[in-house]
Amino acid sequence: MHGHSTFEPKNGLVKWLEARLPILSFMHGSFVAYPTPKNLNYWWTFGAILSFMLIAQIITGVVLTMHYTPESTMAFASVEKIMRDVNWGWMLRYAHANGASMFFFAVYIHMFRGIYYGSYKAPREVLWILGVIIFLLMMATGFMGYVLPWGQMSFWGATVITNLFSAIPLVGDQITVWLWGGYSVDNPTLNRFFALHYLLPFIIVAVVGLHVWALHVVGQNNPDGVEVKDVDKDTVPFTPHATMKDSLGLAVFLLLYAWFIFFIPNYLGDADNYIQANPMKTPPHIVPEWYFLPFYAILRSIPNKLAGVIAMFSAIAVLAFLPWLDTSKVRSAKYRPIYKVFFWIFAATAIGLGYLGAMPPEGGYVLTARILSVAYFSFFLIVLPLLGLFEKTKPVPPTIADAVLAKHGSASSVAAGAASAPHTKG
Amino acid sequence: MAFTKKFGIAAAALLGVVVFSTATLRAEEGGPEEQPKPARQSWSFAGPFGAFDKAQLQRGFKIYKEVCSNCHELHIPIRTLAQPGGPGFTEDQVKTLAATYTVHDGPNLQGEMFDRPGRPSDYFPAPFPNPEAAAASLGAPPPDMSLLAKARKYERGFPAFVFDALPIPGGMYQELGPDYIYAILNGYTHDDDPNWNLYFPGHKIAMGKPLSPGQVEYADGTPTTLDQYAKDVAAFLYWAAEPTLEQRKRVGIRVMIFLLVFAGLLYFTKKKIWADVAH
Numbered sequence: 160m161h162g163h164s165t166f167e168p169k170n171g172l173v174k175w176l177e178a179r180l181p182i183l184s185f186m187h188g189s190f191v192a193y194p195t196p197k198n199l200n201y202w203w204t205f206g207a208i209l210s211f212m213l214i215a216q217i218i219t220g221v222v223l224t225m226h227y228t229p230e231s232t233m234a235f236a237s238v239e240k241i242m243r244d245v246n247w248g249w250m251l252r253y254a255h256a257n258g259a260s261m262f263f264f265a266v267y268i269h270m271f272r273g274i275y276y277g278s279y280k281a282p283r284e285v286l287w288i289l290g291v292i293i294f295l296l297m298m299a300t301g302f303m304g305y306v307l308p309w310g311q312m313s314f315w316g317a318t319v320i321t322n323l324f325s326a327i328p329l330v331g332d333q334i335t336v337w338l339w340g341g342y343s344v345d346n347p348t349l350n351r352f353f354a355l356h357y358l359l360p361f362i363i364v365a366v367v368g369l370h371v372w373a374l375h376v377v378g379q380n381n382p383d384g385v386e387v388k389d390v391d392k393d394t395v396p397f398t399p400h401a402t403m404k405d406s407l408g409l410a411v412f413l414l415l416y417a418w419f420i421f422f423i424p425n426y427l428g429d430a431d432n433y434i435q436a437n438p439m440k441t442p443p444h445i446v447p448e449w450y451f452l453p454f455y456a457i458l459r460s461i462p463n464k465l466a467g468v469i470a471m472f473s474a475i476a477v478l479a480f481l482p483w484l485d486t487s488k489v490r491s492a493k494y495r496p497i498y499k500v501f502f503w504i505f506a507a508t509a510i511g512l513g514y515l516g517a518m519p520p521e522g523g524y525v526l527t528a529r530i531l532s533v534a535y536f537s538f539f540l541i542v543l544p545l546l547g548l549f550e551k552t553k554p555v556p557p558t559i560a561d562a563v564l565a566k567h568g569s570a571s572s573v574a575a576g577a578a579s580a581p582h583t584k585g
Numbered sequence: 586m587a588f589t590k591k592f593g594i595a596a597a598a599l600l601g602v603v604v605f606s607t608a609t610l611r612a613e614e615g616g617p618e619e620q621p622k623p624a625r626q627s628w629s630f631a632g633p634f635g636a637f638d639k640a641q642l643q644r645g646f647k648i649y650k651e652v653c654s655n656c657h658e659l660h661i662p663i664r665t666l667a668q669p670g671g672p673g674f675t676e677d678q679v680k681t682l683a684a685t686y687t688v689h690d691g692p693n694l695q696g697e698m699f700d701r702p703g704r705p706s707d708y709f710p711a712p713f714p715n716p717e718a719a720a721a722s723l724g725a726p727p728p729d730m731s732l733l734a735k736a737r738k739y740e741r742g743f744p745a746f747v748f749d750a751l752p753i754p755g756g757m758y759q760e761l762g763p764d765y766i767y768a769i770l771n772g773y774t775h776d777d778d779p780n781w782n783l784y785f786p787g788h789k790i791a792m793g794k795p796l797s798p799g800q801v802e803y804a805d806g807t808p809t810t811l812d813q814y815a816k817d818v819a820a821f822l823y824w825a826a827e828p829t830l831e832q833r834k835r836v837g838i839r840v841m842i843f844l845l846v847f848a849g850l851l852y853f854t855k856k857k858i859w860a861d862v863a864h
Contacts, residue, residue, distance in 0.1 A: 197864045239732070242829070243661070249829040250836070395862055403855040410848035417844060418752070421837025422633055423759055425735060426750050430762070433736035433826070434728070443786075514743065563863045 165192050189375055194394035195401040196381035198559050198566075202272040203379070204408025205265050211409055212262040213367065217360050219255040220304075227307070229353035231346040234309035235435040253424040259301050260427045261416045263450035266294060274481070275502055277490030278380040284482040286373040291479045293366050298451070298475075300359040303352040305448055310432030315445045317344045317352070323458075326465040343438065383562040384490025385555060393559035444519060452516030453509050457535065459520045460528040470532065477539045484539050486547025494553040498546055505538040622739055623768030623784055626816065628760050630823065633752065633838060636831050637824050640805060642672035645821025648801050648814055653730065656712055656723060656792075660731040661825055664705035670831035671824060679705050686710050725791035734762035734823040762826070763819040770796055770815035 166187035168174040173183060226245050228237040241248035270290070273279055279287035306317045321338050325331040340347030378387055387393045395401070419426065427449060431442045447455050454471050461467035477484075492499040508531050515528040556562040629638040646666065649659060663686070666672055667679040674682070686703035688710060693699055703710070713719035716726035728736075738761040741749060749758040765784070772783035773794040782790040796814045803809055807817075824830070 197862055249833060399858050400862065403851065403858050407848065407851040407855045410844060410851050414841065414844045414848065417837065417840045421833055421840060422757060423750055426759065430736050430738035433732040567863050
């Protein structure tokens with residue numbers, strides 16, 4: 160997919176730079192001339208949206224850091240100071256806190272899109288695994304960021320999650336003490352979480368760089384799941400086509416983001432986090448942020464602590480094996496009628512687990528969470544391997560151009576329509 | 586296709602079972618007469634165009650000053666009373682008010698602590714030196730009220746919590762905190778027990794009935810009922826917890842309008858660019 164850059168330096172200074180560091184032709188090849196499958200739908204704009212969110216989180220985060228104090232007796236008050244006394248501090252903090260949610264919302268859509276259209280299949284395994292690593296890093300960053308305001312839920316969430324490591328046989332307790340920097344979650348814990356919360360986003364930037372690199376080597380998947388055969392017929396240049404489509408997707412996404420920041424900024428937060436951390440008083444329900452809830456539900460549905468922790472981490476780790484668990488030759492769910500049904504069952508399972516993760520672990524909630532946990536793993540470990548062997552798939556179009564033609568009827572009508580009235584659509 | 590259909594039915598059935606079982610579960614969790622949920626009140630600051638009612642905030646402040654502040658700390662600077670988007674006191678009023686407080690300050694050059702009249706930049710003084718002293722005197726430490734209206738909420742349950750986020754009539758419900766405070770203040774329904782509250786979890790609340798009709802005088806002729814007191818003080822506490830609400834919503838409307846127009850322009854630009862490409 161590379162090597163399509165038509166970049167020709169004209170300006171003398173650009174020629175000089177090109178001979179020494181060909182960064183301009185590299186950018187041109189990656190973001191202007193880069194061939195993009197013409198059949199991409201709006202689910203493909205979430206890559207650009209995620210890039211935007213990563214940068215937005217880093218910028219708001221860096222400015223917030225200038226006003227925040229990572230010390231256990233002052234952290235809570237410093238956040239309130241940002242909210243009340245720093246000019247536009249409320250906007251920065253609400254943008255950053257809700258930005259985390261938007262980031263996860265976008266990444267979940269991005270992941271479900273990949274699963275629906277089989278974007279993890281050869282030759283995109285490494286691309287997919289890098290994505291799983293980014294997801295893991297995001298979870299670590301989000302978790303540690305939530306601890307920083309040092310509210311009740313920050314403190315008790317950190318206590319519950321770090322305690323999970325004590326389930327490791329033999330060395331569990333030592334590891335937990337090492338993580339805490341003491342014998343409970345306290346100032347040293349806050350300090351190291353702050354340091355890591357500042358570090359990890361830049362590691363995410365690096366892995367995103369690899370993710371984009373891998374993407375540009377193998378090329379984008381597309382809704383029909385067929386490889387690009389003829390660059391001229393199957394693709395359009397990234398700029399302006401994908402750039403403009405991504406911009407539109409981003410603008411609509413920003414409407415949602417702005418709605419959260421300006422009108423319902425505390426909707427996704429826990430009211431208890433507006434109470435300063437108190438190690439002597441446990442909140443009645445300790446609930447993590449919404450984006451962890453499906454995994455939290457899996458953790459709680461197993462009575463044994465160690466087994467629960469293993470199940471929770473497996474629920475994420477299993478994603479990395481997706482390219483080999485799915486045995487089907489056909490990528491897109493568009494041509495896999497039975498897979499399509501299982502995909503939606505899986506999506507409902509994940510949402511159901513998320514709901515149950517927020518409910519108290521009692522009575523029928525536990526049973527339902529257990530059923531759904533089994534369903535979650537069954538999708539990966541039973542359905543995907545077997546479906547590839549037994550499913551009767553629909554005929555896949557030979558090329559992207561054929562898929563587009565099939566969608567629009569005959570070739571002549573499209574061409575004629577475009578030629579005779581090119582401006583009616585605009 | 587028939588195979589697909591069967592799977593679809595199975596999936597729907599599975600979903601149905603899950604929804605039904607969670608719904609019945611919720612019904613089993615404690616009857617409504619045992620622990621009623623606070624009712625949604627109408628607030629001037631609700632909704633996308635919401636703004637505080639200055640007169641209401643001033644009345645609420647009067648209640649705080651005469652009643653709440655005897656036990657509760659309100660950890661906000663006194664100067665905020667004159668800030669835009671707040672109760673609308675003048676700078677001079679705030680200066681005079683601040684001077685009525687005695688602030689413990691120091692140490693001075695001699696290393697001594699001393700008392701001085703308050704200044705607008707001071708925080709409202711706490712009624713007790715620390716939470717332990719408050720607990721010793723009152724039985725339990727009363728919470729700081731600066732964030733109380735954001736630190737309280739009640740379970741909405743599915744599907745109500747979804748509608749609470751949406752810009753639809755009856756949606757965009759973000760005032761759970763003030764509603765909870767209003768309900769608590771109106772929840773002392775057992776005349777023989779001042780610590781029994783209908784809305785407090787477990788019904789046993791350390792704070793004895795704090796407000797009775799006629800207790801605080803209103804200069805503007807507003808009825809001095811318990812219902813009115815509860816509304817005014819809850820509104821005041823919401824402002825105290827979210828003093829930038831008016832600016833936030835005002836800016837928000839502009840941002841939304843800009844993004845809508847911008848998205849519209851991008852839509853037509855994108856359409857034009859893709860007009861000649863079958864996709």
